[in-house]
Amino acid sequence: MKIAIPVDEKSLQSNVCVSFGRTPYFLIYDIDTKKSVFLDNSAAASTGGAGIKAAQTIADNKANILLTPRLGENAADVLKAAEIKIYKTTTASAKDNIDAFIAGKLPLLNEFHAGFHGHRGN
Amino acid sequence: MRIAVLSGKGGTGKTLVSVNLAAVTKTSTYIDCDVEEPNGYLFFKPENIQEEEVSIRIPKVDEKLCSGCRKCVDFCKFNALAYIKDKLIVFEEVCHSCGGCIMFCPEKALTEKEKVIGKVQKGTSNQVTVYTGILNTGEASGIPIIKKLLARNKPESDKQTFIDCPPGSACIVMESIKDADYCILVAEPTIFGVHNLAMVYELVKVFNKPFGAVLNKCLEGENPAEKFCLEKNIKILVRIPFDNELGILNSNAEIAVRKNEKYRTIFSSLLETVKKEVHHETTSNS
Numbered sequence A: 001m002k003i004a005i006p007v008d009e010k011s012l013q014s015n016v017c018v019s020f021g022r023t024p025y026f027l028i029y030d031i032d033t034k035k036s037v038f039l040d041n042s043a044a045a046s047t048g049g050a051g052i053k054a055a056q057t058i059a060d061n062k063a064n065i066l067l068t069p070r071l072g073e074n075a076a077d078v079l080k081a082a083e084i085k086i087y088k089t090t091t092a093s094a095k096d097n098i099d100a101f102i103a104g105k106l107p108l109l110n111e112f113h114a115g116f117h118g119h120r121g122n
Numbered sequence B: 001m002r003i004a005v006l007s008g009k010g011g012t013g014k015t016l017v018s019v020n021l022a023a024v025t026k027t028s029t030y031i032d033c034d035v036e037e038p039n040g041y042l043f044f045k046p047e048n049i050q051e052e053e054v055s056i057r058i059p060k061v062d063e064k065l066c067s068g069c070r071k072c073v074d075f076c077k078f079n080a081l082a083y084i085k086d087k088l089i090v091f092e093e094v095c096h097s098c099g100g101c102i103m104f105c106p107e108k109a110l111t112e113k114e115k116v117i118g119k120v121q122k123g124t125s126n127q128v129t130v131y132t133g134i135l136n137t138g139e140a141s142g143i144p145i146i147k148k149l150l151a152r153n154k155p156e157s158d159k160q161t162f163i164d165c166p167p168g169s170a171c172i173v174m175e176s177i178k179d180a181d182y183c184i185l186v187a188e189p190t191i192f193g194v195h196n197l198a199m200v201y202e203l204v205k206v207f208n209k210p211f212g213a214v215l216n217k218c219l220e221g222e223n224p225a226e227k228f229c230l231e232k233n234i235k236i237l238v239r240i241p242f243d244n245e246l247g248i249l250n251s252n253a254e255i256a257v258r259k260n261e262k263y264r265t266i267f268s269s270l271l272e273t274v275k276k277e278v279h280h281e282t283t284s285n286s
């Protein structure tokens, strides 16, 4: 089973990134082999729809679980279609959240914010 | 002559200024481009309303033809497409209707479908033709509605057109002022007012539009917006005093110039000043 987490740095000890779509990297952690892979998030630079593209990346890398502090509606739709389960991170470090998830201590994330469309506001 | 009325945020008097200018002009057109929250019609209460829907074109996939090559997903720079579990997902609110994916699909699996995003209303209120753009909630961009509103109103030299712009300085505002001959920036006499004024000031400068400022809700004493205008050498077209009567007329959705001679005078003279400014611009540019 593979877990995806948006992270600020390419390390297991890294903090979880506050933004799913704009995170610089994704950590893909394989629970069975305990191997970590770090992916560059190509969506980070896009003008709009970053969450959709980031979710596509997660799905393409065959993650089954996403741990994230928050998520937009559109990204959530992509992940649901891909049957990826979404849990809410509760502490800062990626490693601690993985441990908490394995111990069954992370809550499911079920509130998703509306998209920030490129044209609204300023 | 097309005059755009702008402000950095809502509630500064943008609608007050554009509605009253249109109402004080002999024959005029008022266009409400604040499509997310149009309110000019509340004042004009236009009659003989004609309505027209505005739709955009978005892609629709024929799953039988789609090979899953993902060329469309990679092409869409707005990330409106995702391909999950052998299915293409189209995010209609994110799509900008560029049509690129349809052109690029090697299997011809994508076709256009129409999606209604809002409407345009036309009506009359005495001598004023009133246009209102309305964007349905949840839609990403009101720009197609603004395009429709403005395309309907090719400039006629004998008729004055007043464009009530959306607040802010985002691309929807740029679309609204693109063809304007003159821009009126409305500002309040506060520090926040200056911040908002600075925003639209930068915008009209980028677009190289002639412009002037209307200072609204003016009180005795310090006026940071006025100071900003003097520093930047912005022409102050008029100072509208803060007064209760105007506030009440406004909150009752009455048009001040139709109710009270005092405001009639203020807005007529503003109109004359603006006309002179526009005239000055056209003669000095030719």
Ligand code: SF4
Pocket: B061, B065, B066, B067, B068, B069, B070, B071, B072, B073, B083, B088, B104, B105, B106, B107, B108, B109, B110
């Ligand atoms: S480009 Fe056409 S064939 Fe390829 S994934 Fe998109 S819709 Fe399917």
Ligand code: SF4
Pocket: B058, B059, B075, B076, B077, B078, B079, B080, B081, B094, B095, B096, B097, B098, B099, B100, B101, B102
């Ligand atoms: S029409 Fe343009 S914006 Fe819309 S999905 Fe296709 S490529 Fe993306």
